[in-house]
Amino acid sequence: MEIIVDHTLSLRAVTVEDTERVFAITDASRSTLREWLPWLDMTTEVQHTRAYIESNIAGYKERKCLSAVILFHGKIVGIAGFNNINHANETVYIGYWLSKGAQGHGIMTKVVHALCQYAFEELQFNKVEIRAAVGNTKSRAIPERLGFVKEGTIRSAEWLYDHFVDHVVYGMLANEWTKTS
Ligand SMILES: CC(C)(COP(=O)(O)OP(=O)(O)OC[C@H]1O[C@@H](n2cnc3c(N)ncnc32)[C@H](O)[C@@H]1OP(=O)(O)O)[C@@H](O)C(=O)NCCC(=O)NCCS
Numbered sequence: 001m002e003i004i005v006d007h008t009l010s011l012r013a014v015t016v017e018d019t020e021r022v023f024a025i026t027d028a029s030r031s032t033l034r035e036w037l038p039w040l041d042m043t044t045e046v047q048h049t050r051a052y053i054e055s056n057i058a059g060y061k062e063r064k065c066l067s068a069v070i071l072f073h074g075k076i077v078g079i080a081g082f083n084n085i086n087h088a089n090e091t092v093y094i095g096y097w098l099s100k101g102a103q104g105h106g107i108m109t110k111v112v113h114a115l116c117q118y119a120f121e122e123l124q125f126n127k128v129e130i131r132a133a134v135g136n137t138k139s140r141a142i143p144e145r146l147g148f149v150k151e152g153t154i155r156s157a158e159w160l161y162d163h164f165v166d167h168v169v170y171g172m173l174a175n176e177w178t179k180t181s
Pocket of ligand 1: 033036037098106131136
């Protein structure tokens, strides 16, 4: 899978050759990412990133998930994709993170727009869902910018190291996407 977003930005399915770079940006952005992602303390060595990538490649082969590297001017700056692909319900669940230095430029909003287009046009699915912690304003701003509908809140949806956070659920349906994009 490869998606050219524009002349500076593209996405492609992650490969084991990406391991070193993905681990390097994870390590360099550790404190920023750890605020909202639960796996930083389990990702302390390059082999942990390799195991994550290998399990994603296996999941992709079974059409269960899709993890893509984000390339900005040819360099990997983050990961985005479908954490889960639910074929029976024609729904994908998008997840994402960006290295510290790549944040604040609108990269992820463009990437998520491209992933929605892929889900609706390529996969012909009916729904894209994004879940973010209530306090994660930067993440929530992405579905909000793209016109997703805020569908509700799930209480104590995720354990983050030493506390639970509630999640806000955002949804976009295929028929809404055609009208907004
Ligand atoms: C969530 C996350 C990817 C958001 O990153 P981001 O850089 O804020 O998102 P975008 O790339 O879409 O950029 C938006 C920012 O760029 C600015 N921007 C500049 N040009 C822009 C453009 N053309 N379009 C949209 N935004 C633009 C926006 O104003 C915004 O900045 P602001 O928050 O200061 O207003 C990032 O904070 C992250 O990796 N967080 C940790 C992991 C995480 O929380 N993942 C999600 C779990 S649900």
